Amino acid sequence: MMIKPFDMPIxxxxxxxxxxxxxxxxxEGIWDRAWLTNNGPLVQQFRDNLIEFCGTKNLSLFVNGxxxxxxxxxxxxxxxDVITTPFTFVATTHALFWNKIRPVFVDIEPEYYSLDxxxxxxxxxxxxxxxxxxxxxxxxxxxxxxDQIARKHGLKLLxxxxxxxxxxxxxxxxxxxxxxSMFSFHATKIFHSIEGGMLTxxxxxxxxxxxxxxxxxxxxxxxxxxxxTNAKMNEFQALMGLLLLxxxxxMIEKRRIINVRYRERLALIPGIRLVSQPADTVRYNYAYxxxxxxxxxxxxxxxxxxxxLREYNVLARLYFYPLVPDFAxxxxxVASGDLPVARRVASRILVLPLYNDLALDDVDRICDIIxxxxxxxxxxxxxxxxxxxxxxxxxIHVAQS
Ligand code: T4K
Numbered sequence: 587m588m589i590k591p592f593d594m595p596i597x598x599x600x601x602x603x604x605x606x607x608x609x610x611x612x613x614e615g616i617w618d619r620a621w622l623t624n625n626g627p628l629v630q631q632f633r634d635n636l637i638e639f640c641g642t643k644n645l646s647l648f649v650n651g652x653x654x655x656x657x658x659x660x661x662x663x664x665x666x667d668v669i670t671t672p673f674t675f676v677a678t679t680h681a682l683f684w685n686k687i688r689p690v691f692v693d694i695e696p697e698y699y700s701l702d703x704x705x706x707x708x709x710x711x712x713x714x715x716x717x718x719x720x721x722x723x724x725x726x727x728x729x730x731x732x733d734q735i736a737r738k739h740g741l742k743l744l745x746x747x748x749x750x751x752x753x754x755x756x757x758x759x760x761x762x763x764x765x766x767s768m769f770s771f772h773a774t775k776i777f778h779s780i781e782g783g784m785l786t787x788x789x790x791x792x793x794x795x796x797x798x799x800x801x802x803x804x805x806x807x808x809x810x811x812x813x814x815t816n817a818k819m820n821e822f823q824a825l826m827g828l829l830l831l832x833x834x835x836x837m838i839e840k841r842r843i844i845n846v847r848y849r850e851r852l853a854l855i856p857g858i859r860l861v862s863q864p865a866d867t868v869r870y871n872y873a874y875x876x877x878x879x880x881x882x883x884x885x886x887x888x889x890x891x892x893x894x895l896r897e898y899n900v901l902a903r904l905y906f907y908p909l910v911p912d913f914a915x916x917x918x919x920v921a922s923g924d925l926p927v928a929r930r931v932a933s934r935i936l937v938l939p940l941y942n943d944l945a946l947d948d949v950d951r952i953c954d955i956i957x958x959x960x961x962x963x964x965x966x967x968x969x970x971x972x973x974x975x976x977x978x979x980x981x982i983h984v985a986q987s
Contacts (some may be wrong), residue, residue: 593902599903615630631647632827641761644788647783649816652770657796670718670720677748692923717732720748747767749770767787799815845875851950904935907933
């Protein structure tokens with residue numbers, strides 16, 4: 587069977603957009619007011635709506651998630667060592683590095699790929715000040731266990747919830763767990779404000795502190811109370827966020843339907859392992875579509891499948907490979923154990939395209955392509971196999987994408 591490549595690239599993510607008419611209408615208001623940034627009315631409205639959505643008043647908006655997390659660590663006075671995950675986007679670790687905090691990487695659990703609580707507890711030393719866990723792909727971490735460990739050892743518990751907007755556990759917003767959570771509103775996320783970030787936190791005292799830190803440390807026109815930076819959200823971001831927030835339920839439902847179709851189809855393909863379904867208590871947001879590739883069953887390595895998919899214009903992504911401690915800038919600078927689970931997952935993970943308006947016919951076609959690649963594995967020409975085995979090819983494709 588011949589399957590045609592897609593005419594246009596099918597990317598792993600694609601931003602949700604409100605109607606142009608809705609956005610234009612909002613722009614007119616911005617033009618009339620000529621108020622573009624510095625805690626404008628749309629940022630205030632966005633914050634109010636998010637307070638209602640997340641169920642906490644302790645909430646602060648930022649220009650992006652990375653700066654939000656950097657400021658959180660600084661404002662909370664976290665120093666020394668922080669126990670964190672190697673299986674994440676580099677920004678999680680960068681936020682520690684910019685605060686001169688030493689990341690201590692411990693292994694993840696194999697079900698949802700979040701920090702393994704037993705490994706966390708074993709890694710605690712007198713230098714440990716906090717745990718920074720990540721709700722990878724929007725799946726909640728082991729909340730109860732991490733909370734118990736943090737309390738027992740007097741550590742702060744922070745969540746990088748960049749992927750987890752809209753997730754609930756037992757009817758409670760994920761924003762209400764731990765001492766603090768950071769959400770990313772980047773364009774490629776389930777919900778976005780073009781770029782943007784949000785902190786939610788337990789201690790109301792942090793609100794004033796974060797407000798200072800994101801606005802140069804200004805208390806008023808003539809007083810600077812600390813050396814802050816500039817990390818304010820602007821009105822255009824808030825407009826996008828406000829409009830999309832009103833469509834969030836529809837967006838999650840569309841993604842759920844796509845996820846179901848993928849799962850039905852992929853479950854039948856040998857060598858493609860689906861990530862565990864969320865627990866019954868979780869309202870999931872279907873942020874990403876990760877799968878694990880079993881080389882022996884599929885007849886191809888994950889990297890070979892990734893490259894083959896590109897020939898069909900399916901641009902899957904390697905979120906998150908390599909592991910953060912393997913990036914040149916962190917090698918040798920950080921503490922980490924052997925990380926066997928994280929290493930295995932990073933070498934097998936592939937994130938398939940998932941965005942709100944991905945047509946179910948296109949999901950079927952992506953699955954047909956994977957099926958076709960799987961069934962022809964081993965039947966390729968010597969030339970095919972040679973080019974797929976060339977290590978440098980993956981690096982070139984990744985560098986160009
Ligand atoms: N912590 C975690 C766990 C994170 O995942 C992230 C960000 C952060 C912290 C930091 O939050 P922010 O500071 O970003 O708020 C993307 C995103 O830029 C990044 O936000 C995200 N994680 C990461 C997982 O993915 P790239 O470099 O892979 O993005 P890029 O440009 O290759 O885009 C991905 C796909 O989306 C492309 O195939 C094309 C498509 N795309 C992208 C953009 C920007 C579009 O169709 N339209 C667009 O406007 O990092």
